[in-house]
Structures are given as structure tokens and as C-alpha cells.
Amino acid sequence: MKIVLCCAGGFSTTMLMDNMKKIVHDSKKLDEADFEFKAIPVDLLNAEVEDTDVLVIGPQIAHKIDYIKPIIDPYHIPHVIVDKDTYGKMDGATVMKMVLIAKKKADMNK
Template identity: 85%
Template sequence: MKILLCCAGGFSTTMLMDSMKRVVKNSKKLDENTFTFKAIPVDLLQSEVEDTDALVIGPQIAHKLDAIKPIIEPYHIPYVIVDKDTYGKMDGATVMKMVFIAQKKAQMNK
């Protein structure tokens, strides 16, 4: 599963990405070899969206959702917007749960 994390500059999102990687690595149920993560600034989304399985949107760019949707909708990419508290805690476990829920919802709507 390719998970793309998107924020204003890509810096703080890299810390969240590292937390998510640790969650996968420490999980007894998840195989870290089946996951790839990439943190990018929102300006690069168009060039990175292909082959993405889920998009994680940082709270600092949640207001750009109207610009993000036309980029991801042709690819049917599920997305989550991380709330400020979860983001501030760099809570990778909660974000991974959000991603899995978004994926399941997307599969049910196909």
C-alpha cells in the first residue's frame, strides 16, 4: 500500500510518516514490506498521485481540499484529513487506523 502524506512543506509530515512507519514495523499483523510512505508538499501532489493507495492530508492544508479533490478523484484515492490534536501528537497509530477505515469505505463504495 502506497501512502502519500501531504502538507504545506513536507517537513512536519515527515515526522508523522516516521511514526506511521514505526507502527507498521512494530505490528504483528502488518507486513512492512507491503507499505511505502512518502511525504510531500501539496504543490507536488499532481506529480505524485499516480499509484497512490491513500492520501493523508495534514491539518495545515485542510482548507485546500477543494483543490486536492479534482487531483485524486480520477484515481479513486481515499483520503483522510488529520485533525490538529492527532497531528500534534504525531500519533501514527491513529492515522493508520484512519487510513484503513478510508480504504474500507472506498472498497465498499466500488
């Protein structure tokens, strides 16, 4: 599963991505080989969208959802918008749960 984290510049999102990787690494249920993570600025989304399984949107660009949706909707890519509290805590576990739920819902609606 390719998870793309999208924010304004890609810097703080890299820290969240590292925490998400650690959650997967430490998990007894999840296999690291099943996951690929990438943190990008929103401006590069067009280049990454084709093989993305779930898009994680940082709170600092939540207002850009009207820009993002036309890019991801043709590919039927589920997305989650991380709230500022979860993001501020760099809570990788909560974001991974959000990602897995979004992916499962998307798969059920196919």
C-alpha cells in the same frame, strides 16, 4: 499500499510518516513489505497521484481540499484529513487506523 502524506512543506509530515512506519514495523498484523510511505508538499501532489492508494492531508492544508479533490477524484483515491490534535501528538497509530478504514471503505464501494 502507497500512502502519501501531504502538507504545506513536507517537513512535519515526515515526522508523522516516520511514526506511522514505526507502527507498521511494530505491528503483529501489518507487514512492512505491504506499505510504501511518501511525504510531499501539496504542490507536488499531481506528480504522485497516479499510484497513490490513500492520501493523508495534514491539518495545515485542510483548507486546500477544494484544490486537492479534483486531483485525486479521477483516480478514486480515498483521503483522510488529520485533525490538529492527532497531528500535534504525531499519533501515527491513529492516522494508520484512519488510513486503513478509508482504504477499506473505498474498496467496499468499488
